[in-house]
Amino acid sequence: MKLSDFDYDLPKELIAQKPVRPRDSSRLMVLGRNIEHRKFHDILQYLEKGDVLVINSTKVIPAKLSGAKPTGGKVDVVLTRKIKRLVYEATLGIKRPKVGMVITIKDNSFTILSFSNSLFTIKFNKEPDLRSIGKTPLPPYIKQEALLEDYQTVYARESGSAAAPTAGLHFTEELLKKIRMKGVEIAKIILHIGPGTFMPVKTEVISEHIMHREHYSVSSEAAKAINERKGRLIAVGTTSIRCLESSADEKGRVEPGSGWTDLFIYPGYRFRCRPDALITNFHLPKSTLIMLVSAYAGKERVFSAYQAAIKEKYRFYSFGDAMLIFSV
Template sequence: MHISIDQYTYNLPTEKIAKYPLTERDQSKLLLFSDGSIDNKTFSDLPNLIPADAMLLFNNTKVIRARLPFRKATGARIEIFCLEPASPTDVATAFEQTQEVTWNCMVGNLKKWKEGALEMEVDTGKTPVVVKAEKVSKTNDGFVIRFRWENPEYTFSELMEAMGKTPIPPYLERESEEIDTERYQTVYSREQGSVAAPTAGLHFTPEVMNSLKNKGVLLTNLTLHVGAGTFRPVKSETIADHKMHTEHFRVPLETLKQLKNHTGPKVAVGTTTLRTLESLYWAGVLAHRGKAFHHIEQWTPYNNEGIISFEDAISHLIEATEKEGKSHFEGSTAIIIVPGYEVRSIKGLVTNFHQPGSTLLLLVAAIVGENWKKIYDHALKNDYRFLSYGDSSLLWKA
């Protein structure tokens, strides 16, 4: 993979980065790219731009209030950023714990926290609860932290909701505010576990979704919990030396069957949805070959030939999941999608405008080829707002 990162960068002036969301979600600009041409639309136009026989796929993950601001007795602020549960490892089960849970975390102002437990009194609206945090062991990204509390009537989910802050992206260069609680969350978010929003979905309103449904478009959910690694910059000169982060996903058997049987075009809402769909393809290929298929490595697609169709791969995955007696397929992925990769699952992608030199920009280039330069150039010249709270695009595969 000798793709040079400096071929996928551009100049992004700071003033083009949207620091706050627009007042109305669906009034953001929408850049339409189709057959090599570009049009300026508004996001509320989306139902007119999606064919009636299409299937629109959403990532229904919910952002958790993962930044926990502890203070030492000396007054020093130590922020613990919960990335993913360590024990139990299942996200839903970890949130249901009632007295103790451990998470993989990053720690801010670590030099001020040498030893001992940190404590925070949490205002739950009823009984104040004292939550203690202690370091258990070191990890690559930070520490395994154990949280304990003596009130079994409260789950960790409830305590995190009461004491945590919304983990908005670092490039916004501001503290999270009240507006972020609602707006850094899609209107269709259901399954809590992400530390970053699937931002292409932030433009959708119930009205837009109803218009799509009324037109006959099939709206379908899957879940991939977005990790902090989504913001990890590519620091290597070539993509071959960049290590992708792992993210966990869960797809109902019913959704797999819809994917297999749907004959119209499929459109992914967001890069996380696309990464999940392509990971499902490779899981199906591996299941077909009798190999372990619950984790897709970064280079799995490049070290294997995908000689079967998307629908055939999904068929094999359905068969394997039913054989396991499961109602969902659960897996994890570190897949990287770069120019030259053959995207098999979708015909179109709804996505925001991404950082220069990022793996997400490489993914966009895999969909539209060299046209990405023309698209981003147009967006910069036409006052589109960039990154998480910015404007959107509907890109049809080149």
């Protein structure tokens, strides 16, 4: 399949620049055999006792830093993961990088050790205090600053992501409480989202695209809940699906443990642990995320729903509205 197959036109005014409040008052498109237009808190009506809801409890770190080259020019820095003490993987907004170049950040600095495929390995002079110097690493299409708590799910627990699992941003503590009271079990998994989620696909033949590696983990408790469920399996977000698929064996049984995944899911992919439903946002054209959703629900079905969403003026992307897609 070609990259152009996953393109669509979106009016700029439909790109959400800030979240709605309360979180669960966002709109929800329910895509089953037909399309329904609801509010996100109505999702409770579609969940049943015995269902298992899989959520990604990764936590976004304030990893966006502003540095300066030796010449004084500004350098945008996003830390994507910590390799070891003082050493990080990062993306740098720099045109002509050189190994050994020193970038200054306030009272600290780092040296470029190596770089490949848009990712840099850097070493700080001293451990950076991200709480005081870091900002929220928002996607480039969001033009205004946002509070870190706005770009964090209410169930975020383990720090490690450069981006939020945005499908989870719609949940409130009260809604989760109601979901549990209905007899739905919530299974927490972790997939730390790296910079690849922001990076465009540049190959016209999509199968030639190479995904960046991301770390995932599944606890024994979560694996047991998923494997022994009495009802349906419902994944919250594309990252939950990638975690499930990366940890499932050939029979679809999810194995507890942790590891690295560069799994790229696009139409034609054969799912091992296919959820009965997927909760997700509306994604960028030509992105790996819209390709994954198309693999799950069918490309024509997804793009038809997107056109309906545009007509109904749904809000798109990270701070936008949500979809509940049932496998039919």
